[in-house]
Amino acid sequence: MFTIENQATGKIFRTDGDNAILDDALIHGLNFPYGCQKGFCGKCKATIVEGEVGYEGDIPNGITPEEVADGMALLCQCRAKSDVSLVVDELDSVADIEVRSLPCKVESIKHLNHDVVQVFLKIPGAESLQYLAGQYIDLVHPNFEPRAFSIANAPTNSSLIELHVRQIEDGKFTNFVFNELREKSLLRLEGPKGDFFFREESKKPVILVAGGTGFGPVKSIIEHAIATKLNRQIYLYWGVRDEVDLYMDLPQQWVNEHDNIHFVPVLSEPNEAWQGRTGFVHESVLADFDDLTGYEIYACGPPAMVKSAASTFVEQGMIKDNFFSDAFVFAFTGKK
Ligand SMILES: Cc1cc2nc3c(=O)[nH]c(=O)nc-3n(C[C@H](O)[C@H](O)[C@H](O)COP(=O)(O)OP(=O)(O)OC[C@H]3O[C@@H](n4cnc5c(N)ncnc54)[C@H](O)[C@@H]3O)c2cc1C
Ligand code: FES
Numbered sequence: 001m002f003t004i005e006n007q008a009t010g011k012i013f014r015t016d017g018d019n020a021i022l023d024d025a026l027i028h029g030l031n032f033p034y035g036c037q038k039g040f041c042g043k044c045k046a047t048i049v050e051g052e053v054g055y056e057g058d059i060p061n062g063i064t065p066e067e068v069a070d071g072m073a074l075l076c077q078c079r080a081k082s083d084v085s086l087v088v089d090e091l092d093s094v095a096d097i098e099v100r101s102l103p104c105k106v107e108s109i110k111h112l113n114h115d116v117v118q119v120f121l122k123i124p125g126a127e128s129l130q131y132l133a134g135q136y137i138d139l140v141h142p143n144f145e146p147r148a149f150s151i152a153n154a155p156t157n158s159s160l161i162e163l164h165v166r167q168i169e170d171g172k173f174t175n176f177v178f179n180e181l182r183e184k185s186l187l188r189l190e191g192p193k194g195d196f197f198f199r200e201e202s203k204k205p206v207i208l209v210a211g212g213t214g215f216g217p218v219k220s221i222i223e224h225a226i227a228t229k230l231n232r233q234i235y236l237y238w239g240v241r242d243e244v245d246l247y248m249d250l251p252q253q254w255v256n257e258h259d260n261i262h263f264v265p266v267l268s269e270p271n272e273a274w275q276g277r278t279g280f281v282h283e284s285v286l287a288d289f290d291d292l293t294g295y296e297i298y299a300c301g302p303p304a305m306v307k308s309a310a311s312t313f314v315e316q317g318m319i320k321d322n323f324f325s326d327a328f329v330f331a332f333t334g335k336k
Pocket of ligand 1: 136147148149150151163164165166167168169170171172173174175194213214216217326327328329
């Protein structure tokens with residue numbers, strides 16, 4: 001095993017040298033920049049300060065022999081041959097990431113409960129989508145206006161995009177997803193979009209408040225935090241109507257496997273057997289934290305939930321700059 005250190009950020013990960021350095025960096029949750037992942041675009045270029053890297057075959061087109069002689073390398077193509085210290089600017093803001101329009105194919109659709117489906121979209125060929133945990137994409141189909149959906153998986157395999165789509169009564173696009181979209185159907189996506197993304201540089205404990213399918217981007221954030229071995233305390237509150245709407249068991253698994261992750265499900269219309277928290281999800285946060293001053297808070301889901309959380313959390317000490325949100329407003333302008 002070799003150790004790779006990014007001197008620009010001090011972050012370190014281990015690789016066995018079998019994969020390209022970029023692939024292992026992404027698996028470990030580091031936001032190294034990249035584009036084509038095929039050695040053409042040059043976006044993954046880094047300076048090798050110490051250590052040895054090598055390519056399988058010729059030097060790729062995305063780097064010149066002069067750049068190689070100057071100690072530069074294409075991380076999507078080169079493998080470590082020893083411990084390596086390198087310098088690359090990791091992405092920490094959406095301003096660093098290009099919004100792209102890409103074709104995608106439905107890899108799978110799975111019903112998670114009565115009104116939520118999990119859709120995996122595959123971006124074909126050499127393309128992939130770089131994004132930060134928490135961001136969303138617009139799905140584009142010629143018969144509809146674009147609709148926004150948050151990315152539910154961590155940015156470790158960015159040619160496969162996971163979405164959690166809730167069926168809206170009389171909703172044109174979500175009913176199309178439920179009733180007509182099939183495996184291998186073709187769509188386009190535009191993204192990544194939005195400034196709801198996880199701030200990794202902060203050391204504050206994190207409160208994540210999800211309403212319904214607002215769990216999707218929160219899942220992306222927690223999976224990313226696990227991949228980066230983040231040791232900040234993470235408190236997840238997931239508000240839904242009834243138990244059946246807690247459409248994934250993952251939170252309990254996270255709690256079982258990670259001491260720093262805590263989970264509180266909150267039901268607004270519970271069945272009689274429910275022994276846990278009830279009411280609106282933000283009320284449970286207020287009940288558990290007398291003073292929210294030292295916390296970073298992420299809220300995602302229905303607009304009313306996000307609005308109530310924002311105003312009441314400020315009254316309980318939350319600093320506005322430490323609040324990040326995505327309200328699932330309707331992406332519909334009235335035509336199709
Ligand atoms: C940034 C962002 C991220 C989002 N991420 C997700 C996500 O990860 N998962 C997800 O399931 N949804 C998400 N949404 C909401 C999603 O975009 C809408 O539910 C979707 O556009 C509805 O499309 P539709 O064609 O089915 O409904 P439309 O035909 O556009 O609307 C039909 C009727 O339903 C109402 N309506 C539309 N959307 C909603 C809604 N969200 N809640 C309640 N009533 C609604 C409309 O006012 C209208 O009366 C997100 C929205 C935004 C802005
Ligand atoms: S990502 Fe395009 S050359 Fe490496």
